[in-house]
Amino acid sequence: MKKFEDNSFMLHTDLYQINMIKTYYMKNMHNTRAVFEAYFRNMPFTNGYAIFAGLERIIDYVKDLRFTESDLEYLKTLGYEEAFLSYLKGFKFTGTIRAMHEGEVVFNNEPLVQVDTTLAEAQLMETAILNIINYQTLIATKASRLRELVPNDQLMEFGTRRAHEFDAAIWGARAAIIGGFDGTSNVRAAKKFGITPSGTHAHAMVQAFGDDYRAFKAYAETHKECVFLVDTFDTIKSGIPNAIKVADEMGDKINFIGIRLDSGDIAYLSKVARKMLDEAGYPNAKVIVSNDLDEMTILSLKSQGAKVDGWGIGTKLITAYDQPALGAVYKLSAIEVDGELVDRMKISGNVEKLTTPGKKEVYRIINNETGKSEGDYITRFGEEIDTSKELFMFDPVHTVKRKYVKNFTPVKKLNDIFVDGELVYRKRTIAEIKQVRIDRLEELWEENRRLVKPQIYPVDLSLKLWTDRQKLIEDLSEREI
Numbered sequence: 001m002k003k004f005e006d007n008s009f010m011l012h013t014d015l016y017q018i019n020m021i022k023t024y025y026m027k028n029m030h031n032t033r034a035v036f037e038a039y040f041r042n043m044p045f046t047n048g049y050a051i052f053a054g055l056e057r058i059i060d061y062v063k064d065l066r067f068t069e070s071d072l073e074y075l076k077t078l079g080y081e082e083a084f085l086s087y088l089k090g091f092k093f094t095g096t097i098r099a100m101h102e103g104e105v106v107f108n109n110e111p112l113v114q115v116d117t118t119l120a121e122a123q124l125m126e127t128a129i130l131n132i133i134n135y136q137t138l139i140a141t142k143a144s145r146l147r148e149l150v151p152n153d154q155l156m157e158f159g160t161r162r163a164h165e166f167d168a169a170i171w172g173a174r175a176a177i178i179g180g181f182d183g184t185s186n187v188r189a190a191k192k193f194g195i196t197p198s199g200t201h202a203h204a205m206v207q208a209f210g211d212d213y214r215a216f217k218a219y220a221e222t223h224k225e226c227v228f229l230v231d232t233f234d235t236i237k238s239g240i241p242n243a244i245k246v247a248d249e250m251g252d253k254i255n256f257i258g259i260r261l262d263s264g265d266i267a268y269l270s271k272v273a274r275k276m277l278d279e280a281g282y283p284n285a286k287v288i289v290s291n292d293l294d295e296m297t298i299l300s301l302k303s304q305g306a307k308v309d310g311w312g313i314g315t316k317l318i319t320a321y322d323q324p325a326l327g328a329v330y331k332l333s334a335i336e337v338d339g340e341l342v343d344r345m346k347i348s349g350n351v352e353k354l355t356t357p358g359k360k361e362v363y364r365i366i367n368n369e370t371g372k373s374e375g376d377y378i379t380r381f382g383e384e385i386d387t388s389k390e391l392f393m394f395d396p397v398h399t400v401k402r403k404y405v406k407n408f409t410p411v412k413k414l415n416d417i418f419v420d421g422e423l424v425y426r427k428r429t430i431a432e433i434k435q436v437r438i439d440r441l442e443e444l445w446e447e448n449r450r451l452v453k454p455q456i457y458p459v460d461l462s463l464k465l466w467t468d469r470q471k472l473i474e475d476l477s478e479r480e481i
């Protein structure tokens with residue numbers, strides 16, 4: 001079999017997308033305008049909010065949306081015809097993409113990314129867009145849950161060795177930082193994204209030297225910043241005393257940042273370590289812990305009064321262990337028919353899977369008095385919100401749950417990323433993205449942010465959108481009978 005150069009992401013899509021594009025092309029529908037929206041249906045980890053991540057990679061993907069010679073050559077071997085291949089040769093992104101900022105606080109059933117372009121272009125991109133946001137948003141959300149638990153402690157991402165291969169490690173590290181982590185152990189991710197690399201040392205080094213003292217001393221003689229891993233042999237009898245001994249001997253020659261515990265009863269050992277470090281005159285030395293940590297373990301350790309200053313978290317974060325998929329979908333919401341954009345909706349037996357038709361706008365309704373959000377409010381694209389009147393907000397499923405909001409500011413959440421094929425968005429720095437998360441979370445009530453059984457945040461439809469949706473459901477149901 002011929003080997004092809006892997007030099008683009010164009011074929012990072014499902015075969016059925018290319019097959020549909022071929023049908024659109026051959027039936028002359030490929031240039032029909034279509035609107036697709038990506039959203040997820042259920043809150044990950046039953047959290048009260050999610051943190052959007054993935055836009056940076058979507059931008060890079062869309063900028064390079066061109067089939068290479070090797071892509072086309074390969075497609076030819078699959079049997080695609082010359083005419084179709086020559087159409088693909090000129091393929092590029094020509095439309096509009098609107099999306100949330102990375103770091104934005106987002107909710108289920110609202111568009112996170114909206115693609116308004118030709119049917120063929122929008123169809124091809126589905127797989128890659130979902131591949132990107134499903135993972136990155138999940139990890140950023142998990143990281144944010146961990147950050148909320150320990151607002152003032154050091155949080156380090158240690159997951160690379162357990163991640164689902166290279167890409168997951170790299171983009172997962174970035175998503176963890178977006179979600180509020182301070183650093184990553186992955187040096188390539190740090191280099192690539194300008195984030196802080198951080199780390200200690202492993203048991204292997206202590207084993208290599210044969211005892212704690214010799215290992216710590218050697219490390220201290222070769223590094224300024226020192227965290228000693230104290231649990232290789234006996235944490236209390238050897239690890240901590242030898243860390244202190246080396247710190248005493250080295251004095252100002254090193255910066256004794258602290259110790260790391262990676263096994264045993266973390267609550268107990270951290271308290272003992274704290275006491276020993278304090279008594280030895282190192283009240284600022286930090287106790288860093290790791291070992292299969294997740295939200296529940298940290299919550300438990302906190303409730304046991306564990307004396308921990310820093311947390312290294314790997315497996316459970318980078319693999320989103322307790323919920324490995326966000327389940328975001330990308331659905332056609334409108335298509336051009338006879339020159340007009342017409343609503344499209346997917347009806348299925350499962351009420352949960354009903355889509356909301358039409359090209360939409362997402363607003364966050366900020367109460368001017370409290371500065372807090374009253375909920376998200378999804379309208380039809382171009383629908384005006386009259387701020388001089390009270391806004392009627394109601395739950396689209398349990399419609400009796402309703403309220404009137406006055407003195408509010410509607411804040412648009414979808415930003416222009418590409419317009420008419422051109423990138424118009426300034427990519428944000430990691431620092432800016434981290435700040436987006438902090439600022440947007442401030443607008444939520446504590447009740448929406450708590451880790452366990454948070455209050456459900458309202459994501460409502462405007463009366464117009466809700467009514468149009470009901471009407472379309474009725475029309476489609478009648479048609480099916």
Ligand SMILES: Nc1ncnc2c1ncn2[C@@H]1O[C@H](COP(=O)(O)OP(=O)(O)OP(=O)(O)O)[C@@H](O)[C@H]1O
Nearest residue numbers: 262263264265266267268291292293297300301304
């Ligand atoms: N006081 C504690 N309360 C709740 N969970 C704890 C406490 N101390 C440790 N843990 C957690 O319990 C688990 C212990 O796992 P495990 O038994 O595999 O570790 P270990 O035997 O201490 O060390 P190793 O990883 O070397 O086998 C880890 O997930 C750790 O985070």
Ligand SMILES: O=P(O)(O)OC[C@H]1O[C@H](OP(=O)(O)OP(=O)(O)O)[C@H](O)[C@@H]1O
Nearest residue numbers: 158262290291292293312313314315316
């Ligand atoms: O536990 P995680 O959250 O995934 O954090 C990363 C783990 O990786 C390292 O251990 P290593 O891979 O050497 O194996 P170990 O857990 O058996 O010590 C480190 O000591 C942590 O325990």
Ligand SMILES: O=C(O)c1cccnc1
Nearest residue numbers: 158185198199200201312
């Ligand atoms: O720096 C560390 O301590 C580290 C890095 C990766 C995995 N476990 C620990």
